[in-house]
Amino acid sequence: MRTSLLAFATVALAARPFLNEPDTGIEDVLGSTPNGVLPALESIVGLPDFEWAARHKMNTSAYTYYRNGAAGEWSYRNNLEVFQRFRLRPRVMVDITKIESTLPTTILGHNFSAPFFISPCARAGYAHEGGEENLVKGAAAGNILYMASLYSSKTMDEITAAKGNNSAQVLFQQVYLTDNDTETQALFSRIEKAGSKAIVMTVDSAADGNRHRAARYGVGSADSSYSYLTWDYYHKLSKMTSLPIIPKGIQTVEDARLAVQNGVKAIMLSNHGGRQLDTTPSSLEVALEIHNRDPDIFKQVEVYADGGVRYGADVLKLLSLGVRAVGVGRPFMFSNVFGAEGVEKAVKILKHEVAIDAANLGVADLKKIGPNYVDWRSTNAWFS
Numbered sequence: 245m246r247t248s249l250l251a252f253a254t255v256a257l258a259a260r261p262f263l264n265e266p267d268t269g270i271e272d273v274l275g276s277t278p279n280g281v282l283p284a285l286e287s288i289v290g291l292p293d294f295e296w297a298a299r300h301k302m303n304t305s306a307y308t309y310y311r312n313g314a315a316g317e318w319s320y321r322n323n324l325e326v327f328q329r330f331r332l333r334p335r336v337m338v339d340i341t342k343i344e345s346t347l348p349t350t351i352l353g354h355n356f357s358a359p360f361f362i363s364p365c366a367r368a369g370y371a372h373e374g375g376e377e378n379l380v381k382g383a384a385a386g387n388i389l390y391m392a393s394l395y396s397s398k399t400m401d402e403i404t405a406a407k408g409n410n411s412a413q414v415l416f417q418q419v420y421l422t423d424n425d426t427e428t429q430a431l432f433s434r435i436e437k438a439g440s441k442a443i444v445m446t447v448d449s450a451a452d453g454n455r456h457r458a459a460r461y462g463v464g465s466a467d468s469s470y471s472y473l474t475w476d477y478y479h480k481l482s483k484m485t486s487l488p489i490i491p492k493g494i495q496t497v498e499d500a501r502l503a504v505q506n507g508v509k510a511i512m513l514s515n516h517g518g519r520q521l522d523t524t525p526s527s528l529e530v531a532l533e534i535h536n537r538d539p540d541i542f543k544q545v546e547v548y549a550d551g552g553v554r555y556g557a558d559v560l561k562l563l564s565l566g567v568r569a570v571g572v573g574r575p576f577m578f579s580n581v582f583g584a585e586g587v588e589k590a591v592k593i594l595k596h597e598v599a600i601d602a603a604n605l606g607v608a609d610l611k612k613i614g615p616n617y618v619d620w621r622s623t624n625a626w627f628s
């Protein structure tokens with residue numbers, strides 16, 4: 245009996261499909277859309293739909309640059325799949341009617357309408373000529389945070405100018421650094437002058453990412469040097485700017501603890517969307533590790549997390565562990581094929597999903613969500 249069960253499990257695993265784009269009927273409804281043509285924005289009902297639209301519209305190499313992950317893409321897949329391995333524990337008979345009013349939050353003291361933000365992603369110009377300007381405008385319309393990438397298609401001045409009359413709009417600036425301190429100082433001064441409120445320092449990319457899919461099209465990693473990234477260096481950098489420097493790419497409780505000990509104000513859990521080192525954990529797994537081994541970290545610093553977030557319920561699982569705000573990368577990049585309106589719609593969709601999913605979960609106040617809303621015993625949903 246045990247042998248036949250094992251044989252069944254092996255066959256089932258072998259047949260188990262990877263659902264990069266889950267089947268929710270989009271092909272049936274929009275499948276006749278010719279390649280190179282966008283469906284109507286009104287036909288987009290969820291974040292994964294933007295990838296479907298972008299795949300039809302963008303040329304293959306540009307689409308591949310956004311889509312790719314490192315090596316066999318196991319981390320990328322895990323980022324997406326991990327959320328459905330943990331079941332929700334909905335509570336009922338709870339007054340959830342005020343849930344929408346509890347979505348607004350602060351990130352490093354700045355006010356936003358929702359606990360999610362646009363993660364820094366290079367080359368928004370591959371999706372739309374407006375590039376990052378559309379992401380700035382979409383973020384402004386939805387009143388969420390946008391973290392601009394250093395390797396943007398638009399210049400820092402153009403990105404700043406996209407704020408238009410809304411000069412109070414808060415942006416954070418992501419950086420990759422060279423070992424040239426003069427260059428770094430100049431970069432930090434430009435960031436301060438542009439009005440960014442924080443520097444997001446990517447620490448998960450000390451070396452080039454091993455990106456097979458992208459390499460086929462010559463659109464591999466943008467950061468191709470070995471980078472000197474240590475806590476000593478972090479302290480040196482901190483003296484070069486008055487802005488907070490947030491390490492992005494923390495993947496263990498040990499490094500989260502070290503970040504706290506080294507005086508950071510915030511950390512970002514991330515494996516770079518599974519694009520850097522394959523078989524690294526998703527940020528949900530890292531958040532769970534911190535929750536199990538050193539939960540005070542969530543009180544000592546602000547903890548952000550990104551990777552694989554596609555639905556409101558994904559956001560809720562991360563928040564339930566103590567994550568303050570959740571980053572979304574590819575879906576916003578894909579939404580940009582529709583320009584700023586697409587980005588704005590993506591914000592609206594996710595905000596709505598966070599609210600209705602929280603309500604159905606029996607959460608009256610998003611600030612009070614806690615780990616008891618999730619069954620943290622990992623299940624393999626394909627068998628249970």
Ligand SMILES: Cc1cc2nc3c(=O)[nH]c(=O)nc-3n(C[C@H](O)[C@H](O)[C@H](O)COP(=O)(O)O)c2cc1C
Nearest residue numbers: 310363364365366393446516517551552572573574
């Ligand atoms: C096209 C693309 C470009 C990216 N560029 C950067 C970058 O310049 N700097 C950085 O720190 N992370 C970069 N990332 C990683 C994102 O900041 C983020 O961690 C990741 O996209 C989150 O996963 P998700 O795409 O599944 O939401 C990039 C991701 C994508 C998809």
